[in-house]
Amino acid sequence: MAQLSLSAIGRDAHSTRAILWDSLRKLHPRDLMHNPVMFVVEIGTGITAAFAVAAWGKAAFFYDLLVTVILLVTLFFATFAESYAEARGRAQAESLRRTRTNARARVLTDDGSWQWVDAPRLTKGTRIRIEAGETIPGDGEVIDGVGSVDESAITGESAPVIKGPGDSVTGGTILLSDVLTVVVTTNPGETFLDRMIALVEGAARQKTPNEIALSALLGVLTLIFVLVVVTLVPSARFYGPHSTDIPTMVALLVCLIPTTIGGLLSAIGIAGMNRVAQVGVIAKSGRAVEAAGDIDTIILDKTGTITVGNRMATDFLPLPSVTRTELAEAALWASLADTTPEGRSVVELARATLNLSDLPSIDGDPIPFTAQTRMSGIDLPDGRQIRKGAVGAIAHWAADSSDRLTDLAEEVARDGATPLAVAVDGRILGVIRLKDVVKEGLKARFEDFRAMGIRTVMATGDNRITAAVIAQEAGVDDFIAECRPEDKIALIRQEQQQGKLVAMTGDGTNDAPALAQADVGLAMNSGTMAAKEAGNMIDLESNPTKLLDVVMVGKQLLITRGALTTFSIANDVAKYFAIIPAMFASVPTLRVLSHLNIMGLKTPHGAILSALIFNALIIPALIPFAIRGVRYRAESADRMLARNLLNWGVVGIIVPFVGIWGIDHILGLFGWG
Structure with a gap:
């Protein structure tokens, strides 16, 4: 399955325009209402914009306009993060959509004849005939025939898959050999590929329980800070007129509420589903991905x-008076016509043991394996009869119930392996060890x-x-x-x-x-x-071990959300100590707050603008972490929490102090510090 790199979208001008347009479209209040934090920011932006218009021609106009622009940039970066994550899903879905072809189908009628029908007209229960080289027109179940199917268009794997009665086939794959009769199992627009495309695009993505809980927590924190800022207005008027302007209070509110994680929360969830798709797995819901992280x-x-997947021959164990070479040679002849994976492994082991560069041609009459005889082999032109199979069956065929054979077979079985006996002309030579290979x-x-x-x-x-x-x-x-x-x-x-x-x-x-x-x-x-x-x-690639990758992706989703939440909260704590002392330190009765102004921010407006600009810039800076996911290590929950708090918590406190201080000094160069 095609994967989309992070840089691929940026290099595609059409995709970039689509992302930018989608980011602007998401600024509509109807779309932002599902995110309480950013919805409050949008309301605040409207308020500051109204004050900027009212201040036209006055000294406060430029300041109010600057606050409005910064808030708009903050909103845009938040919607851009979500649009960027969704664009990755759309690009993956487009790679799947390109695998669909306008195939035609041979529909079987009741009298045994068939007629051509366009694939989109196939309905559930229709029987179709597919011949070698044709594209399978729709999802179905094989009811007759056995054939080799190329599923690389769906799975990305080049190895063909053998399909027989009872097996399912997917529309868009190609039948490489033989003829299959298939009963269609879906109606138009309901095929497996259609469902995959819809899932990957994320159109129906629902919030997970943890995401809902975190959104609720962010909403409560936002409401608390709204009340805090509202109560600051009469306090500011009491202490002096310099802090009473509403745009400043709106800016203060935006700096205090958890805008960082609020702007990235949706992108984290969408990117988690995309990462599952990148390992060749389609998740039917975000709940499944999150559940994988809590397994x-x-x-x-x-x-x-x-x-x-199959037992492999790992050793030749000869009986006394029999050489390993003699046993390997007999096992090779007995397995040349055996096309099973076990038979092929015996041939390869014998070839390595005998140092053969080429295999001998089959010269004789192969004896196929049957459930009744439980053995197979070959009758050579020189009269030799070679057999290999279950120990009891070979002992009965050879009329040899040697105790040494029984002991050797039991020794192999105690090791968790399967013994196969080998005999030539009624003489048992030894045992082949068949073992499951981890x-x-x-x-x-x-x-x-x-x-x-x-x-x-x-x-x-x-x-x-x-x-x-x-x-x-x-x-x-x-x-x-x-x-x-x-x-x-x-x-x-x-x-x-x-x-x-x-x-x-x-x-x-x-x-x-x-x-x-x-x-x-x-x-x-x-x-x-x-x-x-x-x-x-x-799992598109039908690799059972993929479950291990899914769990790792789920863990990474949870740790990413936790890390960025920790960073966001730590950011907010740092901003409290950066902004509030600077805003009220000049008030005579609150001059004691100047001791907390450790960054030396000179004016309330400078402090607010510095924090507001930092608040806007930190969201795009964290988008790569939200999309790719924070690096995850396999460790206990306690150690993970401690490392998370140390790395993202401490950094989350330090970065705002450095960032706000630097921005304040830059603004000072323009007379705004």
Whole structure:
């Protein structure tokens, strides 16, 4: 899936104009009402603008006009942050929209014939026929045939995917081989791609519970400071006329309320959903992304998630009087015609063991594997019969029940591996060790989750011995062996009853109930439609380990919001000590406040303008952090909070003092300090 870099929008003149226009459009009161902080700023801007007009031709005109302009700039930067974040989503959606083609479909009729129909006219329940080389015209489920599908237009992955009866297909992908009969599962405008585009664009983005709570808190703080400033007006009139002008009091209010986080809050949430999309995951709501950041327990399937997906041959274990080379050569011949991943791994291991640059050609009669015989092999022209398969089946075929073979097989099984016996002409040569291979780097990631306080649980249908070995190698905290679908639901409910949030992955219809039950359900795009409908996230690349990336993005969203909130509040605290002493230090009865004027701000107007300009400039300075997200480290919540307060809190106090002092000196050069 195409990704949009931060600089790409800036280089596109059309996109830049669109962002600027959208930023101006969002200044409409109807759009700003959802943000109480910036709505108050807009009301204040209107008030100062009215006073500027009334002061035309008077000494206060330029000051009132300057305050109005600075407030307008503050509003613009706040709406620009939101528009910029939304533009990233629109650009990603446009890359998806370009994958749609005006395909035509062969619609099957009741008499078995077919007729051409434009793809947009396909309705739910229609049966269509798709041949090799054609674009799949709409979302559906395969009811007949097996074929290879190129999903790179949707997922970005070049490897084709095999689709058969029961599998879902996505409109816009291409059938590479064979013929499929598909039943359409969506109506026009309701395809998976249409839904993805709408989700990525963020048109229906709803505020998350934490975002709503923070917005409410900011609204309360804003109301408090409105009351504070209103009560300052009669006090200022009592002490002297120099501080009674309304534009100054409006400017003071804007400096006191949390405008920084108020202007960036929406952009942080939108950017969080965009970052999830950038890793190839579509979140159906912002709630899912935020929930991912609060996850307490992650449930992962073993096969394809923790392991590479198929058991791999890792060693040849010959019986006494048999050389490893002899066993490897027999295993190679027995596996040449075996096209399964396990068979291919045996061939590769034998090739490395025998130092072969080229494989021998198949010269003989391959014996395919069947559920009845539980073995496969080859009959060579020289009369040799070579077989490999389950230990019991090979022992029965060879009429050899050697205790040494039994001991060797049990030793392999105790290590959590699967033994395959190899025999030639009734003589058993030894055992191939088949083992689930844990994905590289996964153990380190689980250690990171443990540091965050997240518990990882592996769910597998394997026996307890095999599950225990894989769990230890992977480094998960717990495991469930011989796990059935209902066991996953029971585990999720048990964790949720303890007040924990649970995440899991799945791709089958049998996973749908658990995906729906989990707080974060990541469904594979290659999975069934039931699974994709049940989950609240969809992984376009169908990589089960993507859940780990989703959790990291969710954590980053929460830490970004927390860091910028901390910075904003610290900014406000610093501004209180910078502005209020300068405003009232010249009043004789309040001269004691001059001791708090540590920056040496000379006049109330200079202090107000300096703080107001700093307040406007800090919002665009923080937009990159809101869009990219604050750097996140895997650590406990206590350490994260301490680091957050130290880095963003202390910096948030220091920066305003330096910034306001510097701006005040610059204004002094023009006679406004």
